[in-house]
Amino acid sequence: MKRFLLPLLVAFAASPAWAGIPAESEDCLGCHSDPDQTYDLPSGEKLSLYVNQEAFAKSVHGEMLRCTECHTDKTSDHATGELKFKTRREVTRAYYEQCKGCHFANYTKTLDGVHFAVMAKGNDKAALCVDCHGAHDISRPGQPRARISQMCSGCHGKEAAIYARSVHGRLAGSSSDVPVCTDCHRAHDTTDPRDGALAARTPEICGRCHTDEKLMKRYGLSTKVVDTYLADFHGMAASLQQGKKKGPGVRLAAVCTDCHGVHDIEKSDSPNSSVMAANLQKTCAKCHEGASESFPKAWLSHYEPTPEKAPIVWAVQLFYKLMIPFMVGGLVLQIALHLWRVVVNR
């Protein structure tokens, strides 16, 4: 026990918090502590050479990393040298590569992500590690959770604003029950939403929360939404379309987001909800051109067919539940008797 207490006591005694961090051991901060020190890049941009020691000390790396562990090419005499970078973005892109030295698993995941894919196609602005996590001021991700969505809003402002007004976004500041961007889109292997692959996964993504009994009870929501969806026409078609991508002439079956919306999801009883009874005809008509007023009744609204909710469907189901075993059983019995007599006659 004493072995653990001692460093803890030392840590408390050492005040201010940044005193004695490893980064100090290399004398880098001797030059890089001037907030006004900049370098003029060929692009005309000014590259700040300032490192906020306090912020770095508080960061997750403050107590473990020395400067040269990320800035591996820097030696004590680099002050006179020319930088090989032409733009600020080039600087960022060069140093983000260092993250993989330790965070290899997450780095590898990003190679499957949409940000990496668009970067490979030449989009300079595609998010890199440091764009989301920060550089010298990296803190634990998701603390607080709402910060994640704020981070994404830096580039995806339009989507973030729509999300912030939705049933999920409105609660994101005060509750960890609701999803933030990365819960659906993932953090490192962020899926490209444009080819339909992400949409195809929504029954599973939405289902993670919407089949959770404890969580849904808190809001009085049904946990049967995924099962009832899968049991119906759309769910069946979507299941058989797995792995198929959207494209010319390919229309994928409706998934959660096609009816409920994506970033603008609302409570189903809200007047603005696309699945509110009064709005449903219009929502169906998005795919089912000319849908009449009675057309939405063809969908059982995520209810299982019961005598109360859908008596006709329930009755037909019950009829066949009895009829099929009766019919098949009767025929098998007659065949068995027939063969029995054949054997007896021999």
Add this chain to the structure above:
Amino acid sequence: MSNYIVRFSLKQRIEHFVTMTTFAALCLTGLPQKFYTTGWAHTFVDLFGGIDNTRWIHRFFGVVLALSTIVHFASGIAAILSRKIGFSMVPTKRDFEDAIQQLRYYLGMTDQHPQYDRFTYKEKFEYWGLVAGNVIMVVTGFMLFFPVKAATLIPGQIIPAAKVAHSNEGLMAFFVITVWHIFNAHLNPDVFPFDASIFTGKVSRERYVHEHPLELARLEGGLPPDAHGHAGHGDAPPGHGGKRVVG
């Protein structure tokens, strides 16, 4: 005396062939949609080039089945009206008596096998089951093919009910064919391994004596062994010692 009887006309043989092929195609493209969570369903759907293709194939054969059903009804009604055919397919009280007698025979409660006319109760049962099934499948199938149009004509809730009926009726038909029809046309010791009569139209006279003695007697101008009751059923055709080997 000819040694075979022409039991099925060319039209009937063509109708059977169309029904057989469309039924097989509809099962192959339909059942994977019902059991879409299973691995084999995905294998079949991939084989047909995806779910959209599978559905178009299914709809194509569905339309063929619908047309063949309509043609069958129309020609049947026309033939009855012009008195070319009788009501030999209509179930009668006699069929129920035959069924009971047949079961008593199977159970060993009697040695008298029922004497059948042109169609046995088993054939009538399968025929009317197929007719009723076809009507249900065609009507519900078109509702699912054109749900938007259907919803303008009928209450919306009928459409999911139609889906339940279509998928269950289809499964039941599949079972009836694979169990009952395959037994009667292939595995039944009387015809094993293959009763070809629905393809050739012909049945040997020897078999006809066993299976449709009343019709045979009428065709050949003689009197049926017993036209009115079952009392004489024990007097089976010569050479069978009063006891039939199989039904």
